[in-house]
Amino acid sequence: MKFPEWRAAKEASWRGFFAGLWLFVFLAAPAQAAPAILKLATTTSTYFTGLLEWLNPPFEKQHNVRIHTIAVGTGKALRLGENGDVDVVLVHAPKAEKKFVAAGYGVGRRSVMYNDFVIVGPMADPAKISGIGDIATAFRRIAAGGVVWVSRGDDSGTHKTEAAFWRAAGLDPKGAWYRSLGQGMGETLKAADEMRAYTLSDRGSFLFFSARGKVDLKVLLGGGKELLNPYGVIAVNPGRHSHVRYDLAIKYIRFLTSPDGQRLIGAFRLKGKKLFHPAAAPPGPGN
Amino acid sequence: MEFLLEGIWEGILLVLRADPEVMTASWVTVRVSFGATVVAGLIGLPIGWALASHRFRGRGAAISIIQTLLGFPTVVIGLIVYGFLSRRGPLGFANLLFTPTAIVIGLVILSIPIISVFTMTAVSSVDQRARETALTLGASSRLAAWMVLREARFGLIAAILGAFGRVSSEVGIAMMLGGNIKGYTRTLTTGIALEGMKGEFGFGIALGVVLMAIIFLTNLGTRILQKS
Helix, strand or coil: CCHHHHHHHHHHHHHHHHHHHHHHHHHHCCCCCCCCEEEEEECHHHHHCCHHHHHHHHHHHHHCCEEEEEECCHHHHHHHHHCCCCCEEEECCHHHHHHHHHCCCEEEEEEEEEEEEEEEEECCCCCCCCCCCCHHHHHHHHHHCCCCEEECCCCCHHHHHHHHHHHHCCCCCCCCCEEECCCCHHHHHHHHHHHCCEEEEEHHHHHHHHHCCCCCEEEEEECCHHHEEEEEEEEECCCCCCCCCHHHHHHHHHHHHCHHHHHHHHHCEECCEECCEECCCCCCCCC | CHHHHHHHHHHHHHHHCCCHHHHHHHHHHHHHHHHHHHHHHHHHHHHHHHHHHCCCCCHHHHHHHHHHHCCCCHHHHHHHHHHHHCCCCCCHHHCCCCCHHHHHHHHHHHHHHHHHHHHHHHHHCCCHHHHHHHHHCCCCHHHHHHHHHHHCHHHHHHHHHHHHHHHHCCCHHHHHHHCCCCCCCCCHHHHHHHHHHHCCHHHHHHHHHHHHHHHHHHHHHHHHHHHC
């Protein structure tokens, strides 16, 4: 091989290099930015069920906003808000939400909607909890009944609620029968199904999975005040994170709690079933 | 068995129908994987080349480190980069978390060791005499280095393709740093994870088929380029 050939090859490859670089710069350039982006951290239950895809487009259209939804557990969602990585959170863990606001991470919390938690288990209900009025008794029966309990174990709103129930029953669940997964509601329901186990779920997620024949479990306990599952929306405090889109967050909160937003929530159906009940109280003291 | 076949069939249909969700997820996947491979190549190729063709103090340690990094768990990369890119992290001002760029950063870190190690092996296996011959023929040392790289080109291409395959099929980094935002940072793999969570096995497998097709086409394209 002679030098001119090397040089030609070298030049050709430099050309290739620059072409590649150009292509990369072109490809890596940020996607056509929508006028404004609102980052929303929420729980899997609002996302999987399709509620947000039903609820958000009208808002996006009306305000020329694009909502970037990050679906995680409540614990993680609040953490994202704490770090200022999102602008608004839609979650379901009233106690943790209060702490979040009290610590100055969030402002303008409003109630949005509610559904309820359900205790689900195998069709045969070996622990015989169906029809028990008292949750603590049901939990004690599960603990003593030689059955398996699957826990989210992921610091989500559902996990926090479950932990509170065990505390209320005076139990500290441990052992081979108590399986902490550290995963989302869908995986947990599927695991409970596979293991013929009991678990706690929000009704929306359970309907979503059971309506489509994904799980062979049954609601054994539901309804009642204790099992109420309220959802709240909170703007990330711009006093702590000056970069957050507080203006958009407030618009979104207003939309969710407006008569229109509330009507949309109430009108949402999955397989003909109502999953969420609107619950926004008018703004005022104590809200 | 049936649902597996259905999934594969569904995948083919989704591509033929140009399903918008599949198309955007594929486009995001190609974009971040390609971008990450190019950047990692620009960094990893020189590293691998230097490790193979130069003797310097600490070379052994450097090789050990980079070979250990081959096993860097993607979730750990995700966590560390997350720590940097979060608003509370040192690079938070750049507003990169939950963007495709954030995924690219994580994937670059993932693929630099791959490209470096493959390149090092490829360059090491080139007969030293090639370089010496070039030098005695009067080539500059740069030209001689070029000659060696040319000889090693199949190995270098394998390095790049290996990295591309790795980053396009990666899920932990894409999930943690991209946030799986529909139409924006949802890649094929995070889409598959989501469908798995939802119990939509068919659609998940379908996305997997699309992913494999992309990797296959990349390899095929490279082979055609090599032959021409």
